[in-house]
Amino acid sequence: MDIDAITIALFLASGVRLCVPVLLAALGELVSERAGVFNIGLEGLMLFGAVFASIGFATTGSPVLGLGTGMLGGAIAAAVLSLVIVMARANQIVVGIGFNLLALGVTSLLRQVFLVDAQTGSVRSVSTLRLPGLSDLPIVGRAFFSQSPVFYAALVIAVLLWVLFKYTRLGLILRAVGENASAADVSGIPVLPLRTGAVIFTGLMAGLGGAYLCIIASGGVFVDHITAGRGYLAIAIVIFARWRPIRAVVVAFVLGCLEALQFQGQYLGLDIAPPLLLATPFVVALLAWVLIGKASAAPKDLGTPFMRS
Amino acid sequence: MPDRSVQSPLDALRRSLQRLAVPLSLRITLGAFVVSTLIGIGLVGLLGFPMGRALQTAVQGAFGDVSAIADTLVFMTPRLLVALGALIAIRGGMFNLGGEGQLQFGAIGAMIPFLALGDLGWVLIPLCIVSGAICGALWGLIPAILKITRGSDEIIVTLLMNFIAIYFLKFLVQGPLQPEGSNFNMSAKLPDRALLPTLIDGTRLHAGVLLAIVAAILTWVLIHHTAFGLRLRAAGASPRFFRLQGAKPGAMTIKVMLISGGFGGLAGAVEVMGVQYRLIDGFSTGIGFEGLAVAFLGGLEAFGALFVALYFGAVNSATLALQAKLSVPSSLAEIMTGLPILILAVAYGLLALKGKPVWTLTR
Numbered sequence: 001m002d003i004d005a006i007t008i009a010l011f012l013a014s015g016v017r018l019c020v021p022v023l024l025a026a027l028g029e030l031v032s033e034r035a036g037v038f039n040i041g042l043e044g045l046m047l048f049g050a051v052f053a054s055i056g057f058a059t060t061g062s063p064v065l066g067l068g069t070g071m072l073g074g075a076i077a078a079a080v081l082s083l084v085i086v087m088a089r090a091n092q093i094v095v096g097i098g099f100n101l102l103a104l105g106v107t108s109l110l111r112q113v114f115l116v117d118a119q120t121g122s123v124r125s126v127s128t129l130r131l132p133g134l135s136d137l138p139i140v141g142r143a144f145f146s147q148s149p150v151f152y153a154a155l156v157i158a159v160l161l162w163v164l165f166k167y168t169r170l171g172l173i174l175r176a177v178g179e180n181a182s183a184a185d186v187s188g189i190p191v192l193p194l195r196t197g198a199v200i201f202t203g204l205m206a207g208l209g210g211a212y213l214c215i216i217a218s219g220g221v222f223v224d225h226i227t228a229g230r231g232y233l234a235i236a237i238v239i240f241a242r243w244r245p246i247r248a249v250v251v252a253f254v255l256g257c258l259e260a261l262q263f264q265g266q267y268l269g270l271d272i273a274p275p276l277l278l279a280t281p282f283v284v285a286l287l288a289w290v291l292i293g294k295a296s297a298a299p300k301d302l303g304t305p306f307m308r309s
Numbered sequence: 310m311p312d313r314s315v316q317s318p319l320d321a322l323r324r325s326l327q328r329l330a331v332p333l334s335l336r337i338t339l340g341a342f343v344v345s346t347l348i349g350i351g352l353v354g355l356l357g358f359p360m361g362r363a364l365q366t367a368v369q370g371a372f373g374d375v376s377a378i379a380d381t382l383v384f385m386t387p388r389l390l391v392a393l394g395a396l397i398a399i400r401g402g403m404f405n406l407g408g409e410g411q412l413q414f415g416a417i418g419a420m421i422p423f424l425a426l427g428d429l430g431w432v433l434i435p436l437c438i439v440s441g442a443i444c445g446a447l448w449g450l451i452p453a454i455l456k457i458t459r460g461s462d463e464i465i466v467t468l469l470m471n472f473i474a475i476y477f478l479k480f481l482v483q484g485p486l487q488p489e490g491s492n493f494n495m496s497a498k499l500p501d502r503a504l505l506p507t508l509i510d511g512t513r514l515h516a517g518v519l520l521a522i523v524a525a526i527l528t529w530v531l532i533h534h535t536a537f538g539l540r541l542r543a544a545g546a547s548p549r550f551f552r553l554q555g556a557k558p559g560a561m562t563i564k565v566m567l568i569s570g571g572f573g574g575l576a577g578a579v580e581v582m583g584v585q586y587r588l589i590d591g592f593s594t595g596i597g598f599e600g601l602a603v604a605f606l607g608g609l610e611a612f613g614a615l616f617v618a619l620y621f622g623a624v625n626s627a628t629l630a631l632q633a634k635l636s637v638p639s640s641l642a643e644i645m646t647g648l649p650i651l652i653l654a655v656a657y658g659l660l661a662l663k664g665k666p667v668w669t670l671t672r
Contacts, residue, residue: 040468089662090654093404093464094605098650101598105643112638113356224640229472236469273484279476286469290461305658 005139011264012143012257017217019256020151021046021209021227025234026241026248027157028205034165034243035198036178038303040096041081043231044103045203049074049210051107054222055114057215063123066220067150067211074207075200077103082199086192089305100231108224115222126150127216148216150208154249157205161245174198178299181306191306206231229282236285240292243299251288255281334608337656341606342620345648349624349641358635370630371623379512380629383584385622386521387412387576387593391600392607392614393521393528394449394572400532400609401565402545402558407452407467409597410474411445411570415577417478418444420486420588423499433503438520438578445574446567448474453566457559471597479590486588494590505583515583522615524572529611541565573597595643602650621646 025042032039039045052073057066081099084090127148134145165171176184177194185191213230214222233255241247261270262277354360371381391408398405419441422433429436451470455461479494486496505515532538544551544561552558576596585592603621607613624645631637 084651084655084658088655088658090651090658093406095651095654097406097598097601097605098647098654100647101595101602101643102647102651104595105640105645105647108640109352109638109644112640229475232468232472236465239465273480275476275480275483279473279480282469282472282476286466286473289465289469290455290459305661307662 006142007264009139009142011260012139013146014260014263015253015257016144016147016151017256018259019252020148020154021213021217022230022234022237022255023154023158023249023252024150024209024212025206025231026237026252027154027161027245028202028209029234029238030241030243030245030248031161031174031205032195032198032202033238033302034178034299035174035195036181036299036301036304036306037082037085037195037199037202038092038096039081039085039199039202040093040232040235041085041099041103042096042202042206042234043227043229044096044100045074045077045081045206046210046213046227046231046234047103047107047225048077048203049207050214050226051110051115051210051222052207053211053214054220055110057123057220058115063126063215063220066215067126067208070211070214071204071207074203074205074210076203078200078203078206079196081203082196085305086195086199089307092303092305104225107222111222111224123215123219148212150212150216158245158249165245175299178301181301181304182308185306185308195306206234209234233281233285236282236289239298240285240288242292255284258284333660337660338606338608338613338653341649341652341656344652345645348648349645352641352644353631353637356637358631358637363631363635363637366630366634367627370634371627375509376512377626377630379509379514380626381619381622382518383513383515383622384625385618386518386583387580387596388600388603388621389521389614389618390524390572390576390579391597392603392618393524393611394445394569394576395601395604396607396609396611396614397528397532397541397572398449398565398569399604400545401541401561401569402548403453403456403562403565403569404464405449405452405467405566405569406464406601407449407470407570407597408573408576408600409593409595410467410471411449411573412577412580412593412597412600413471413474413478414448414570415441415445415574416581416585416588416592417481417577418442418574419578419581420496420499423503424486424496428500428503430500430502433500434505434582437499437503437582438575441578441581442571442574445577446571449566449570449573450563453563457562478588482588482590496588498587499582503582504586505579513584515579517579517583520575520579521618524575525611525615532611537564573600576600599646602646606650606653 025046029039029042049070053066053070056069057063085092085095128146129149131145135141137145165175173189174194176189177191181191210227213226214220237248237251237255241251258280259278262274350360350364353363370377372378391412394411395405395408419437421440422436452463452466455466456463482494482496488497505517508514508516532542540556540561544558548558580592581588599621603614603617607617625642628639628642631641632639
């Protein structure tokens with residue numbers, strides 16, 4: 001069977017669209033982890049972002065404000081989470097599991113209270129922005145340059161994070177906090193505020209990821225457990241990308257393309273049942289994780305609450 | 310440093326009194342449950358439901374009559390089984406967060422004897438249970454092998470494998486196991502004689518409840534009263550010491566994950582054979598994750614898990630009653646199960662901060 005240019009372009013475009021939420025969450029998680037906080041509550045943060053985005057959109061009718069409230073919701077949830085795991089030094093894994101359970105319940109409750117007969121409007125203003133000139137290119141124009149502005153923002157953020165960790169003093173300080181919190185503390189670096197800031201940044205990004213899922217990928221409608229494990233996938237992406245932002249973009253895009261096979265697979269001559277295709281990002285993330293073996297690039301103090309001794 | 314060799318009779322008395330007193334960790338755990346229950350009640354009030362009636366409905370829904378107690382125990386069962394598996398693994402040094410996936414495979418495994426051999430009558434009951442446990446154990450074996458051969462961290466592996474299992478079950482019930490001419494995402498029903506027997510007529514109480522309670526007792530014996538349990542705790546508490554003793558950490562990792570996965574599988578099998586009677590997409594509403602919370606809240610002890618699972622069971626049946634009678638949103642159950650563990654973790658974190666660690670995990 002022939003595969004024409006349009007099929008490929010549509011497939012890549014769909015891969016890009018599907019990778020955005022996990023990419024945003026992964027970029028957020030990357031900052032937390034670089035600062036030494038292993039945030040399993042990412043799934044819950046995305047859920048909060050999604051439900052607040054839906055509420056914001058339903059209330060104001062503006063998808064842009066929806067994305068904004070989603071980010072805000074993610075950030076507020078993350079601020080609460082950071083009180084628990086950064087300030088109160090609770091076990092990060094235990095809290096993550098509990099937080100995700102709680103988030104499933106709270107977001108479902110918020111939906112039942114605020115979104116019972118919510119009206120949705122057009123989301124066109126945030127779903128597509130054709131970049132002049134570039135979007136007319138064959139294949140890549142449709143795949144990469146006729147996307148949601150959120151996608152371009154994610155790329156810009158990835159580059160900024162790369163610059164942050166490679167060239168700036170703040171990036172170096174954040175890494176110091178993740179590598180050896182005690183040493184950073186001794187040299188006068190405020191460990192806890194920095195970790196709190198990192199977790200709140202994660203909340204903003206995961207919130208935007210959840211908001212994208214809700215507003216752009218499903219037209220503003222929040223359904224319970226809309227994230228379906230994407231938060232966990234994002235954590236795997238961060239580790240597979242070895243805590244590097246640009247690699248995270250590539251990994252997320254590959255996983256997005258795998259997920260896109262469920263929509264475009266049959267045009268590409270693949271006949272695989274949709275649930276198996278939905279599982280492929282997880283399988284590939286798992287294989288990748290196994291193949292790279294021990295993650296020696298991991299921040300040394302990842303997952304350890306900071307105790308001044 | 311006080312001189313320990315000099316002991317006054319008063320000290321001896323104080324020590325024996327201390328032994329009788331409720332330990333700090335238990336007081337904190339109880340406190341966490343009380344606080345989260347109060348928050349739950351407050352939330353029901355905040356949502357505009359009559360609090361007095363809601364409270365009465367909740368208590369009656371959980372413990373009001375035989376059928377309510379049966380519901381509570383039925384909700385308790387899979388959570389307890391997953392928790393037992395999780396706590397065995399964590400005590401043995403494997404952070405098995407894959408209870409959800411092992412449960413899914415247990416559910417699939419429970420269908421295999423029937424699908425492969427047809428209706429064999431009551432013989433299917435033991436066959437299905439064992440097959441479910443084996444499937445769960447094999448799914449649990451994968452992270453153990455990956456850890457030993459590739460050094461892959463089990464936290465990420467088990468978390469990712471949960472979702473692979475969920476989608477695999479979805480695939481089975483949408484395709485290969487969907488009966489001809491059916492559009493529902495479920496398999497054929499198990500024959501009546503292959504279902505777990507009902508213990509009290511007119512209730513949902515099935516024999517799996519007994520299985521779970523026996524499993525809790527066996528887990529306690531295994532961990533505290535066998536040589537294997539001692540080695541398991543040693544492997545978890547101090548991997549280095551364990552190696553220096555000449556023991557093989559790899560063999561222990563495998564055994565621990567087989568047992569842990571087996572319990573998860575058992576949970577899935579019991580859920581299929583006692584509650585759902587067939588394989589259904591989405592039959593587990595995060596039971597695997599709730600089971601993990603149960604294990605942590607129970608202080609990684611079998612009987613602790615039993616009581617916490619009972620509380621979780623009561624919360625679920627109470628929420629069911631609240632939803633049926635007063636249409637309180639059912640998501641209250643998830644909130645009530647997520648809250649205690651957050652409160653507990655904060656309390657323990659704050660205590661550790663004051664230099665009084667009461668609860669140490671294996672990492």
